[in-house]
Every structure is written in structure tokens, then in C-alpha cells.
């Protein structure tokens with residue numbers, strides 16, 4: 559496997575960590591986005607359409623003593639590809655695997671990282687939620703990913719974040735913040751304090767239509783709260799990272815606020831959920847990828863919640 563690794567950078571081996579902007583193991587790429595910070599971009603595929611276990615963003619942060627991984631992809635196979643790509647960048651141990659939330663496209667690569675000394679870290683409610691959904695997600699993985707799905711065991715966190723937790727990687731720390739109910743009820747953000755890079759998990763999507771299963775009002779509040787602090791770089795759960803915080807967060811807030819207003823308006827007028835799926839936030843259609851499937855799903859989640867307002 560290591561022989562397949564290509565370093566797509568100036569080939570100065572003694573200093574390639576600082577010179578490399580892209581590392582590729584097979585077809586799996588890690589892109590350097592800040593000093594010691596790498597991102598793998600998953601493909602924009604829906605879980606119900608062409609899902610191959612590699613659709614979310616994955617972060618890698620390298621300190622002077624240890625490495626942290628932020629999400630691991632959706633299968634053990636993706637996790638193994640990630641592991642090989644990390645080994646091509648640094649020999650340091652992977653001390654932490656952090657999951658930003660429970661969704662299977664972000665968590666089932668954990669199975670590739672079960673080694674001595676690696677801790678799995680997540681929101682206070684993540685371990686229990688992963689276990690509650692274990693059967694459902696393992697069935698889903700087996701159906702969608704075949705053997706790769708069956709090989710991907712559920713690996714819940716051993717370290718819980720109740721509110722905040724700081725992880726030390728040597729000469730840099732990560733600040734983890736457990737969120738209230740937003741995209742899910744297990745959301746966690748990760749700040750690399752050295753480069754002021756914020757990993758939002760699925761609180762934030764870019765290019766691809768945001769989705770939620772939690773609480774749209776909570777998600778809007780979480781994004782507004784994030785917007786109160788300036789970050790040098792924001793890495794969303796899906797889509798490209800951005801230094802333009804007002805735009806990347808503003809785009810999602812515009813969509814969510816419109817969706818919320820349109821669903822509320824439908825409920826008030828007695829328009830059915832089925833009809834609302836076709837009309838809510840329609841002006842956003844051309845601005846996002848996978849809009850039809852994701853927007854309908856969002857209406858399906860929030861319409862019943864908002865009926866009780």
C-alpha cells in the first residue's frame with residue numbers, strides 16, 4: 559500500500575511536511591489547508607444515491623507529539639485509506655479520533671483506528687446514540703457498501719465532551735465544544751487554536767445542501783453563535799473550507815432562515831407537508847447541490863416539529 563502513495567508536492571523528503579500541499583494514497587487525497595492541518599474532501603453523493611462510504615470531510619491536525627483525526631469517513635476501508643495517507647505525512651502516533659456527530663458517513667471509519675493509545679472522543683451523548691443506532695447503521699452499511707460495510711464495526715467514543723475539552727497534541731491544542739441540539743443532538747465543534755481553524759462538522763455545509771435531523775432553530779442559533787468569533791479558516795462537514803466566514807456561514811443561514819419561514823407559513827395556511835416539500839425554499843434550488851433530495855428531507859424533519867410551536 560505504501561508503495562502506491564504519491565506525494566504531490568516538491569519532493570524534498572527531509573522537509574516534505576511543510577512543503578506538501580497534497581498527499582495521495584491510491585485515490586485518497588489529503589490537502590494541506592493550514593500549517594499542520596489537512597483536509598480530505600468526500601464526494602458530493604447522497605447516502606441513498608451512489609454512496610461509497612467517502613462523502614464527508616475529514617480533518618487531520620498534527621502537533622509536535624501526536625496527531626488528531628476529526629471524523630473518519632463511512633467505512634473501515636475509508637478509514638484505512640485515511641490512515642495510509644496520514645502515515646505518508648507523519649510518523650507520529652494518532653492520539654485522538656474525534657467524531658463531530660453520530661452520522662454513519664462520519665463515524666464508521668473509526669474501525670481502522672483501534673490501536674493502543676488512540677482515544678475516541680465525542681459529544682457526551684454520542685456513545686449512547688451510536689449504540690442505539692448500531693443495528694440500524696450496520697444494516698444500512700451492509701446494504702449500501704456490501705463487504706466493506708460488514709467489515710465496519712461500530713466504535714463509540716471512550717472520552718466524552720460534556721461542555722468543553724482541550725486536547726494537547728504537543729505545541730498545539732484543540733478546543734472541543736459540545737453543542738446543543740442542532741444538526742443532531744451529538745454535535746461537536748473542534749478549534750485548532752494554533753491556526754484558528756474551526757471544524758464545524760455538519761453544523762455547516764458548503765456547495766452541498768445543508769441537512770438536519772435535530773432542530774432548525776438550534777442550528778441557526780449555533781451558526782449565529784459561531785459567527786460571533788472570527789476564524790481564520792472554517793472547515794465544514796461537507797464541501798470546501800473557506801477563509802470567507804461571512805459568506806460560508808451566511809449562505810447556510812440564508813437557506814435555513816428561508817426554509818424555516820416557508821415551512822411556518824405553510825403550516826399557518828394549512829398547506830400539507832407533501833406540498834411544502836415541493837415549494838419550501840425553492841429560490842435556493844440553483845444555489846446548492848443535491849437540493850431536491852436534501853430539501854425534501856429537511857421539510858420532512860422540521861414540518862412535524864414546527865406544527866407544535
Ligand SMILES: [Zn+2]
Nearest residue numbers: 659661741760
Ligand atoms: Zn451529518
